[in-house]
Amino acid sequence: MNCFNCKATLTDSDFCTECGVDVAVYKKILRLSNHYYNVGLEKATVRDLSGAVTSLKKSLKYNKENIQARNLLGLVYNEMGETVKALGEWVISKSMQSQHNLADDYLKAVQSNQGRLDAVNQTIKKYNQALLYCQQESEDLAIIQLKKVLSLNPKLIQGHQLIALLYMKQGEWEKARKALNTAIKIDTNNTTTLRYLREVKEQMHKGASVVKKKSDKVSYVNGNEVIIQPTGLKDFSGISIVVNIGIGILIGLCVAWFLIVPSIKQSSNSDATKALVKANEQIASKNANISSLKAKVEEAKQEAEASLKKAQDSEAVVTSYEQFVTALNAYMGKDDNAAYQALTAVNPDQLSEACKGIYETFKSELNEKLVGSLYTEGKSAYYRRDYSLAAAKLEQVIAIDEKYSSGDAIFHLAEAYRKLEDKEKAIATYQKVIELMPGTAEASTAQDYISQLQVNENQQTDGAQNGSPDNGMNQPTTE
């Protein structure tokens, strides 16, 4: 303890031994300061922080240089979340005693962590903003802001008290009680906290187990749980369930009708269109295939026909050669008739040029030989009055050579017909005679016979009509 006047060390005397100043009152003041410091320390020890603040402030009012009291006050402020106030006290303490001062350590601890200092600053700003919201009657925003503040700085007594006050205004007593209980754990004897807590307890007791709030909500306290239920909620039991289900189904149907069904229709239409396009493509492809196949079939058909024709031609050629050979064999076997029959079946166009020449020679030789023979046989038969055989033989002669023997063969054939009373053939053959030998005696005779035969035919017709039959044929004047 030093003299306030000369800073000399004081003794037990009430006067300074150096300057002689009366220090009795001064000593009492210092003792009071120490006393309040001790009280503040005791209160801080039992976490009566606000009480400690009061005592320590008093201590400093008596002796501003009570470094321990100032340092403790800063510590208590820091514990209450009032970091800036704590910093202020420690800075002053350091300025008063720069050496061997705990404040130095505290300041270093705070200042060394810049992040924490920034967080503290942000917390303070948010708290101030919340307070502003409260003044603007924006309690909900203030509560949100305070929740953020308390999550960053859970020791801020003022924050807990303010949020509790807001809850109390809204009638949320349970929340207010929780906030106050948190605050009371930090500062056990804070008068504001205790006052609020008493108010909360009174209100909760008033409301018994159910507290009806000003707002449209009802809170139930069930053990440690708080159940909040809107007051407008009524239990209509079965009817409300049925109505709600009906409304739900109706909404579902509307959604399905207006949202799902059009999309399904669109999807199905799109699918149908795609299927149609695909089918058309397939049809076009198949049509192209069919056309191609038809063309191939046509080509194959033509090839087959060509092959058939070729085969037929080949067969005809073979047949012609066979017949030609057969005719040659028959001729060599003296069977002229068979040779002639076989030769007639030969198509000379299908023979080679060399064979064709042989064929022509052979044919003329055979015809000459055969016609002569037939003519002789025919004439012989004619004169034997075997007109049928004569006609048959002479027919063959005429078939080979119409003018054979200067038309004698055909004339006798016509005669044979006439004798056989085959008028039509006779007339036709006589006509042929006239055509082949015009102006000859045979032609004249043939004309006479034709006239005669025609007259006879008319007479027969008339006779048949008049009932006087005349079946006889007049004989020619010349034989």
Add this chain to the structure above:
Amino acid sequence: MIDFEEELKKFHPSLEVEEAEEIIYSQDLTDMTDILVQLMKETKHTQQ
């Protein structure tokens, strides 16, 4: 019954870090010792 408006008036904005220096300088650090010294000086002047 607590009056919200009245209670709200008791809450003041906290000091921000930037304001700390200003607050330190503006703080009234006068204590009883200062008053005592002042009184003694005044008494001495009066006696003279």
